[in-house]
Each structure stands twice: as structure tokens, then as C-alpha cells.
Amino acid sequence: MSTWRRLHVKVRTAHGLLTSRWETQQRTWQYGHLALCQNLSTGRPLRNDFFKDLEAQLAAMRKKASDALPGSSWSPLEITPNLPPERADIVIVGGGVMGWSIAYWLKQKERVRGGVKVVVVEKDPKYSQASTVLSAGGIRQQFSLPENIHLSLASADFMRNINEHLGVLNEDPIDLQFNQSGYLFLASEEVAHIMEENYSTQRYAGAKVSLLSPTQVKEKFPWINTDGVVLASYGLENEGWFDPWTLLNAFKRKAISMGVIQCSGEVTDFKYTTNVMSTADGDDVDLRRIRSVKVQMPNSLEYQPVECAIVVNAAGAFSAKLTAMLGIGLGPKDSIAGIPLPVEPRKRYVYVVHCPDGPGLDSPFLIDYSGVYFRREGLGGNYIVGRSPEEAEEPDTSNLEVDHQFFEDRVWPSLASRVPVFEKLKVKSAWAGFYDYNTLDQNGIIGMHPLINNMYFATGFSGHGLQHSPAVGRSVAELILDGNFKTLDLSGLGFRRILAKEPMLERNIV
Amino acid sequence: MLVPFMSLQRCCQRSALLIAARRQWSSSSVSPPPLHTRLLLFLTQRFYDVEMLLSWGSQLRRRGIQKKNAYYGYTQKLYGSDIAAAYYILSLKGGFRYVGQSEWFRANQRGKFNWDFLKHKDTPLEEVNMSYTVINYTGLGNLEGQKALRTLSLRGCPEVDDWFLARLHIFQDSLEELDISHCPRITTAGLAALRNLKGLRRLDVSSLPGISSPGLVVILLEEMLPQCQINATGYDHSLRQERGERTEEHMEGQR
């Protein structure tokens, strides 16, 4: 008995030796006295248990010893994976397609390898709520603002050469699954003149769009009921839909291969300094400069402050939360500081329907003047359908539940009257996502806020952010690294219009 | 709660020191590693240089293709768009026939061709054969003005992809015959772009490796282009496989 005892004591001491002191301490915090008692207890009378125990202990010891050998990556402390660095040049908040596109372009434009240290902070690595992966994946050129048309053209060009931009050596080439199908907009009597104007703007910008009469529409797409349609515009090239996941992952993979640091955690606060400046009229304004970003690690109380020179706000639908942390929107009513970032989440439903006799391979991304849209999904007779609700009936945004009544009441009737084959269809599934909705004019906000010295914005794209992400990323990188726009002049999408309350509306036919 | 976290942070820093110390100790082992280890070590140290070289290689190749497909703006200004198109085709070792003539102009194996084509100023092209050339999306721009083009053959072109097909709408009023067989980069998603070619009478989509469920795709193509005779050989139409793929499509749609 005494020999057994001695052996056990030896094992204990050996165990104690190899277990680092720090780890013991860490455990002690967790288990308190209980752990201590266990550590101090000596042999047990029950032999069977004892042998099992010994075996397990020896195995653990061996493992620990081999782990601690030089050359392995073991360290006495469990270091939280993905903990952000303490310092970075640029912190991008939001790892959606915008965030990663900006990260890629920053790296693409840096002059020396490793010239800028870029960190992308994403709170939800599974992207369960990110708009990017919940979108319909469409790209079109049929906008009315030249800025948007140019953004689309540049992005389509990027996607055409995506493997030259985002291909990684020795990895599979990227297949966006880009469906080369045009958007077909249908216009009623009242809005036909807007469509004509838009058409000339689009042609002038270089987009390949054609106008069709109702007869031509009927000829091309016999399954459309053209009642009430007086004009249609149809994209010939650079329009269609693609897989948003693939684009997001391609940006991410390339950016990481170029040295961008990704970390999961939520930005919950900023540390900033405030400078009080006087305007010409003698009013005092507070100018803020962010010093560090507080990144809260997921599922723990741990956090890490990241000191940085520049912050990029690419948090999509929730980007106004970040500006609120900086006091934007909390100032006196009629001052600049009193105007909040006009971006809020708006829930949009997408329904997947099955209709075996529906339109075939040439089915366009159809957008009716009633607001209903649909497109083909795969080749098996599936389609995705949706519609934006009226301002007055905006659904609650606290969750992503789908309202199926909305389909019955609002979507299906309009859809079936436009495309009669859809009178017979079966809803197979549905999902909801948040638009990063700009309440002022439903267009992107790109640039800097006059009151925050070092925060750049790329948000508020309200339903066309995915398709513009490649070009917007490039423009934001130019703004940061070159100081102004180089390739596309997007100054019209800056903060001036927000603060002056002069919306830059898309002249939609919807 | 705060105190433990602070000490945690502190030990993070300390552990970094620990690791560094261990590394030093390990490198003092005596015998030099065998040759292949040293070679690998050398290569890893040169990782970025090797990567750079490799990416330069592919970049050069790409630039070569891009150069061949450059816009023939200068020729266009001097001789008009028809001659520019003809010159572009011959430079890429393709062949063509002018409208109303039976004679074909072709480049030979070594890329030499007869300059007689210059005699036919302002005659549009009717048939173009670019098979097995490196024509790409940009190069197609050189043929943009050809409003009388009826036959286009792109058999086995490595650079012809879905975006290229989408741009074929520039011939939507005239094109009657199109051969895109054996093009490795074409996928089903691109074939939808052929919808714009409503005048198409004959289409060859044989042996496209990028197409899944070819049987279904051919049926859909026939539906989309009812006037067109579609030739699709070189696919294994065994029923079993077809079915499997269809259900796969189905599942994808459900997602």
C-alpha cells in the first residue's frame, strides 16, 4: 500500500510540475475551492478507480510532455483564437461583402507588402443575419443616377475578370455562377417617360440596354401578360445574378492571402478624443477622433481594445449603431451632430416558389411597375419572388421571421396577373433579410462624416450593395490611401446631401 | 471579475516571451539537417519570391492574350471597321469570308496571310471562323460593327466564356449559325445569354465540359430557341446520371 501511495504522490508532483502555474491559476478562478480540494486530495481506497485514474493521468502527462517539446505550438496559456491585435492601421467594422471588398482593395493598393495593417472585425462568422448572404444576388445597370450606373459597370467588369483580381495561386478558380440574364423592367403609362429618360442616361453611361414595346415584349416573352404595360427596358449585357457567398468568400480568401487579419468579435465601443472648434458663425462644434476600437469577443466577457488610425464603417444595416456610440445624432436638433446616420434595418422577404411550367432558360429578372419581382433559380422550375412593402406596413425588424400572409396578399396577386402561369405555384421555402436602408434617399453613403475625423463610411446601399461592392471597395480604398476618388467620382454619394437633407433619389419606375 | 482579466492579459505578453525563449533553445541543436530539409527551408524562406515568379508567369501569359486581343482602333481609323475586323481575325490565325464572295481569307499555320484582303474596303464580313484561337471578350469588340455576320465558329476557344456569349448580342439581328463546341469555359449560366440571338438557325454546343446535366440544358435551349437546330454530341446521356443530376438541381433550388 505504501508503495502505491508513493507512486501516486510522484505522479501528482510530476503532473503538477508540467502543468503550468498559470493554467492552474486559471482553473482556480473557474472552479474555486473545489479544484483546490481535488488537487490536494491523495490516493483513494478504491483500486480499480485508481488504476483507471493513473492510466488517464499518465496519458495526459505524456501528451503534455510531447506538447511542451520545443517546436510545437503549445503554450501554457490557452490563447483565444482570433483575438485582434492590439494595434492596427485600419480597422474595418463589418465582415460582409463591403468590408471584405474594402480590405482587399486596401491591400491591392498598398505600395509595399505589409504596408498597411488591416483588421476586419465581424461579430457573426456564420453570417446568419448579414444582408450579403440573404440577398437575391442580382446585378443590373438600369439605374437613373450616373453614379449607380458606373458603379454597376465597373463591378460587372470586375466580376468578368474576377479570377485575375481574386484568384489565389494554387487554389481553384472562382466560379461566381453568374447567370447571364437581363433585367426586364415594365413601365405603365404614368412612368413611361421616366423610363425613357433613364434609358438615355444609361446608354450615355455605356450600358447596353434596349427599349421594347409591349408587342416586342410579347414576342420575346410570350408568357408575360402585357396589359397596362406601355414600355419595357431590357438589359442585354452585364446583367443577371450570381452567388453572393462565392463573391464574399472570394474577397475574403484573397484578402487574407494578402495579409488582412480577420477576427470575430463585436465592436461595442470607441475611445475617442474630442476637439472643440468654432465655426465662422461662432458656434462650437465637437470634432471627434477615434483612438481605439473596443472589440468584444464572442460568448465571453473578454475584450480587446485595438488602437488604430482609421476606422471603416461597413456594418451594413446596423451601421447607425456605431455612429451613435460616437454621439452622432445625439446633439442639439438643428446642428450637424443632431442628424443621425439615416441607415436602419428594413426587413424584406424572399419566397422560393416552384412552378414546373414557368418561364425557361431565357427568363429575365423581371421587375413589374407594381413592385413585384421574380427571377429563375436553377433549372428545376424554381423561382424567387419578392416585393418591397409600403412605407406604412414595414414589418418589425427585431427578428428575421417570414410573414407568409404577405405573399398571399401582396405578392402573389400582382405576380399572377403579370405572369399567368404563376397562378399555379407552390411556395417551397422563404427567407428574410435586412436591407441596409437609407431612409433619406435609398442610396449608398460613401465618404467621411464631417464630425468624425477618421471614420470612413460604406453603408446604406438599400438593396443594391452586393452588386456595387467591388467598385465601392475600390473607391473607399482610394479615398483612404490616395485622399480622393481616382477612378469613379462618387463625391455625390457623400455626407453633404445627408446633412443638407437633399436626397439623391433614384428615379424609379416602381 | 476585472482582476483576472488583467492578469490574463499580462500573461499573454509573458507567454510570448516564453515561446521566443524556447525557440532559441531549440535552434542550438548540433547536427545540420539533411539536404532535402535544408532545401525546403531555403524554399520557404524564398516563399514570396517563388510565389512572385509564378504569378508573374501567369500574368505575362495573360498580358500576351490581352495584347493579341487589343482594340484595333488605329486600323479602324485608317481603313474602316471592316478591314480592322479582317486584320484582327487574320492576326489571330482565324479566317473569314466577305459578303457576296466565295473566297476565304485564312492565315496559315505560322500566322502568315495574304494581304489581298485590303482590296475590299467597306465590305462587311459574312462568315468568320475563329476556331482554336485565343479570341476573348475584349477582342470581340473588334467585330462589333459587323452587322451582316451570319456564321461564327468558335470551336475550341480557350478564352471564350459566359461573358463572351453575353456580348454576342451585338450580332443579334444577323447571326444564323454559331458553333461554340469544345469551349472549356462555357457553363450553363452563360448559355442563357444566347436568348438574344433570336435569328439563330443552327447552334453547336457539343462537348462543353462546363455543363452539368446536358440533357436538360439542351431541352431548355430548344425551348428558348424554337427555330434553331441544336447539335449536342459528345455527352454521355445515360439515363441514370441524368436523373441524379436533375434531383441535384432540385435540391439546389430548394436551398
Ligand SMILES: Cc1cc2nc3c(=O)[nH]c(=O)nc-3n(C[C@H](O)[C@H](O)[C@H](O)COP(=O)(O)OP(=O)(O)OC[C@H]3O[C@@H](n4cnc5c(N)ncnc54)[C@H](O)[C@@H]3O)c2cc1C
Ligand atoms: C432580401 C434582400 C435582397 C437583396 N437583393 C440584392 C440584389 O439583388 N442585388 C444587390 O446588389 N443587393 C441586394 N441586396 C442588398 C445587399 O445584400 C446589401 O446591400 C449588401 O449585402 C450590403 O453589404 P454589407 O457588407 O454592407 O452588409 P452585411 O452583409 O449586412 O454585412 C455587415 C456585417 O457587419 C457585421 N456587423 C454589424 N455590426 C457590427 C459590429 N458592431 N461589430 C462587428 N461586426 C458588425 C454584421 O454581422 C454583418 O455581417 C439585398 C438585400 C436583401 C435583404
